[in-house]
Amino acid sequence: MGGSWWEFIAGELRQARLQAGLSQEDLARRINYSASHVSGVETGQRAPKADYLAAIDQALGTGGMFGRLLRHASLVQGAPPWMRPWIDDERAATLLRWYEPAYVPGVLQTEAYARMTLAESLLSADEIEQRVASRLGRQAILTREEQPCQLVAVLDVMVLRRPLTGHAALMGQQLAHLVKMAALPHVQILVVPEDAGLYPALQGGFIMASLSDGSVVAYLDYQIRAQMMHRSEDIATLQRHWGAVRGEALSRRQSLELIKEAARSWI
Structure with a gap:
């Protein structure tokens, strides 16, 4: 075992x-x-x-x-080893600020989308299933009855448009799920449009978790490892990047309309 x-x-x-x-x-x-x-x-x-x-x-x-x-x-055992320290902070967070330039954030993924994003990895079938289960388990922070975590997710528009080869219907289902999640009062999903051009932070996603004691921790994910950040200087830098990407994003209403339009395009 x-x-x-x-x-x-x-x-x-x-x-x-x-x-x-x-x-x-x-x-x-x-x-x-x-x-x-x-x-x-x-x-x-x-x-x-x-x-x-x-x-x-x-x-x-x-x-x-x-x-x-x-x-x-x-939840913990199924996650990659480098991610396990982050999971406890994520579960304890009162607010997550999440920027993603490439994929739908894990806490907003459908099971099918999560499995497809892991399918091209070098993981075994059992490892993929474990990671899918862990990823889906993490989503409980948004649906728990007592004090669900607030989420503000900023996505680059290419997240909505990047195809999963041969799985157009799956993308449609994933974006329909985003629309459903965006209806929750504690969830905001914002989109940076194509005409924003190049903007700060486009080179990589990050997450900042605000904890009940007022502290903030951050998580940067790479292909084979991740980095957690606690130093005030690093957090301040990420907060500046967050301000920049948030400033490029459409409003909540405009973003929702763009997500709905993208969802229809995959049907």
């Missing part, structure tokens, strides 16, 4: 069972699994699956804790 998160969950499962005064055989009878299955999970020989953890949560009255741990573990 491997991985510190899975080992952590296995250890917590064992601890919860012991605190409840249950042997592995006792717990197995309660959740209708075999004792060997319980042992396999606790020793790391079996991966903890969602249905198993749901049964544990119900049997031990843990309020869904183990299900939540599994979702977070899947």
Whole structure:
């Protein structure tokens, strides 16, 4: 199974069972699994699956804790190693300012679009599925019931026009999803039009996360690694770039109309 998160969950499962005064055989009878299955999970020989953890949560009255741990573990384990430190900051952010010159931002991607953008990579099929699951899991920050994260995304117009070869319908579905997400009160999707020409930051996307303590951290993604930034000088530079690209973008209403027009063009 491997991985510190899975080992952590296995250890917590064992601890919860012991605190409840249950042997592995006792717990197995309660959740209708075999004792060997319980042992396999606790020793790391079996991966903890969602249905198993749901049964544990119900049997031990843990309020869904183990299900939540599994979702977070899947989110982190499926992400590239260099991205994992960023995920916690992203989940804690009250505001994300996201600039993308090439792709739809990950938190706004459909499953099909996410899979297609990873399909040309050198990843195995299993790695692609893990990363797709992680990317989709990150989107919960926008749809959670309590204090969803505010998002202001600025996209270069070529994001709307760049074809996924042989998959015009998929692009149409992705842009229709952008229209749906843009209707959320805490989500703004702005587009830099073609007549902006060359402008600062066009050479690479970045994300700035504002945290509840007033601090800002940033994330720059490259092909084989990423860089997180905390230094005030670096953040100030990115904020100037953000001001520049935001200034080139169309208004929220104009951007939405452009996205709708692009979506129709892919049908």
